[in-house]
Amino acid sequence: MSLLVEAFRSGLLPCSWSILLLALLLLGLRKQGERGEVLGLFYLATVLLAWLPLAGVNLMLDHRLGGAAVLAAGLALTAGRFRAGAGGAALVGAFAGATWVPCVGPELGSVLTRGLAEPSTAVLPLALYLAGVMVPSALIYLLAAKDAGFRRLLERPRIRIGFKVVAGLLPVAVATGVHGRLVGELARLSNL
Numbered sequence: 001m002s003l004l005v006e007a008f009r010s011g012l013l014p015c016s017w018s019i020l021l022l023a024l025l026l027l028g029l030r031k032q033g034e035r036g037e038v039l040g041l042f043y044l045a046t047v048l049l050a051w052l053p054l055a056g057v058n059l060m061l062d063h064r065l066g067g068a069a070v071l072a073a074g075l076a077l078t079a080g081r082f083r084a085g086a087g088g089a090a091l092v093g094a095f096a097g098a099t100w101v102p103c104v105g106p107e108l109g110s111v112l113t114r115g116l117a118e119p120s121t122a123v124l125p126l127a128l129y130l131a132g133v134m135v136p137s138a139l140i141y142l143l144a145a146k147d148a149g150f151r152r153l154l155e156r157p158r159i160r161i162g163f164k165v166v167a168g169l170l171p172v173a174v175a176t177g178v179h180g181r182l183v184g185e186l187a188r189l190s191n192l
Helices: 002-011 012-028 032-054 065-077 085-097 106-117 119-133 136-146 148-156 157-176 178-190
Strands: none
Touching: 002 012, 002 106, 002 119, 002 136, 012 065, 012 085, 012 119, 012 136, 012 157, 032 085, 032 106, 032 119, 065 085, 065 157, 065 178, 085 178, 106 119, 106 136, 119 136, 136 148, 148 157, 157 178
């Protein structure tokens, strides 16, 4: 239980804002009926790619060009008018998990330490931790699902164009290294 509390707290800290930004982009790029599915696949892919390094697998998504390509493809698929949004969300989640710089508190620190010795024991606690980190995104999803005014705001053409512009600029920020420096600085601010 304390792991979930620590995760919820860190979900509000700057080190988790990169995950929150990506989740918000996915919610803004998809329409009402597809948002839950997209957010769920984003979460699952984030958990998997955050866990794989503990098992000794490095998919190189943290490399600038590879990460930019995966992120651009995921966001383009998500923003498209066809049903590939779920696959795009999984790609964006893969990028988020591979490049995640966690706010490591005592609970998550013990999970990661134990996971380095025996990776299979870290999957469930890491999934629980990332569920706590995703609480702000889930609350925004619920607000969009339940509140007609907020839903109409997300559906406005200018707002949707704004989401698409940010989605287009984000892979450029990854390729140029701006995203990595920003995420590192946010993680540093979280530890102050």
